[in-house]
Amino acid sequence: MPHSLREAVSAFRRTPLLTLLSVVAVAFSLFVGALFGLTAHNIRRAIDRMEERVEVVAYLRDDATDDQLRLLQQEVRLIPEVASVRHVSKTEALATAVQEMEEFRDVFTDLEANPLPASLELRLKPGARDPDTVERVATGLASYPFVEDVRFGRDWLGKIVSLRRVAGGAAGIIGGAFAAVAAIVIATAVRIAVFARREEISIMRLVGATDGFVRRPFLLEGLISGLLGGLLAAGLAYTAFRVVDAVLIRIEWLPVPWVVAGVAAGAVFGFVSSAIAVRRHLREV
């Protein structure tokens, strides 16, 4: 085992309390960040689900021929933003209306002719559900002479956009604040741990250790503390997720890249904090 790794490991043994302090500081800072991440992620998923319901409906004229309908379907499928196209015939439309509007059942069933138009229901791909794109697709559809009318939830879309903007802004600000607090807490804990060993650093320098030799065990130690803290935070956050999911509301666990990034952030914070703290002491001797 190389000297620096041996020293890093034995530091955990020699100063278990300080090491524990660093690990716990990393863990709790990142845990708070993870809880926030969990909230932000689930709010985003909720908005995504709302947005998935965005559809553009083109109502067809009654005199539209089957050929025209086929042509329209073909052309609509070629639009890159379109995810799926569903044809709703007049009969289907009536059946749905009867089913969904029970109080008007008699009105619908007494009709001699079906007044409801056939339609094409378009769902758009994720990322193409913004008002501009939806408007553009809708305008394109409206230009067909056999399309009577095109509808999409214009107000609904606007609300989703502003909701997403508010949620994104809040996530950015609060998340940034959490990250800054985590960085400060971790840096302070690591600095205390390094400070406690300043005598060791000065003795190492006195007996002729190079800066790199002095630094390496501390960097490794910072990295390992950060990593352990990150893993502990991930464990705590997962436990919290399971509890909330089981007891309060159904939520989704964080995407794996987020978890990996969180643990990596712990390791990086630990490493960088150590580097800064040791640098300060290296300058002194």
Next chain:
Amino acid sequence: MIRLAAVRKEYPRSGAALDDVSFHIRKGEFAFLTGHSGAGKSTILRLLLMAERPTSGEVRVSGFSSTNVRRREVPKLRRKLGVVFQDFRLLPDRSAEENVAFALEVTGAKRSTIAPRVGRLLAQVGLAAKARSLPDELSGGERQRVAIARALANDPVVLLADEPTGNLDAWAARGVFDLFREINAMGMTVLMATHDLDLVRAFPEYRVIELSRGTVVYDSAATPVPEPT
């Protein structure tokens, strides 16, 4: 071996700690550096360790010059210097042998060579039986012996000592001083800063350089200091 030429050291707040200090200590010499506390003894040791640079003048130690030594060369210099302090500066959570081994580990010595060398060093200072003891379990004199063993670990060319007997009772101090004499008798250059005038007077055969308020007021070596080459 050690040469100071017209060395001046100023600190921004406290002013000049050393002024026009010149002396030359030859290989194998034993020299006391005396003077009141605050006379500049520790400043000279810090300059010799190249922990600081002089404001003007030149400090030369074993081929390294303060005028052109680079920060990354300083460790190489320090491996040629053994240093002993009044407060021992041992790592409290490591045994005597680990403290000595530490000085060898930092130089990247092979582990297989470290253990036998540490054993020999501790035997040389008379502490073979206490190799596993922690500093807290040792007396002051024993701790200083561990520090001396550590200072000798890398076969230095000079042994620098800053008040090495200052924290010791008379008996322990004598034992430690005798150890310095033995080490010097084997050919090592020794520079010992001390304000223990009884000790200095007891060994008139050794050179005395006396400092007062940052200047050399007495040097028992009558030889004038030659210009640095």
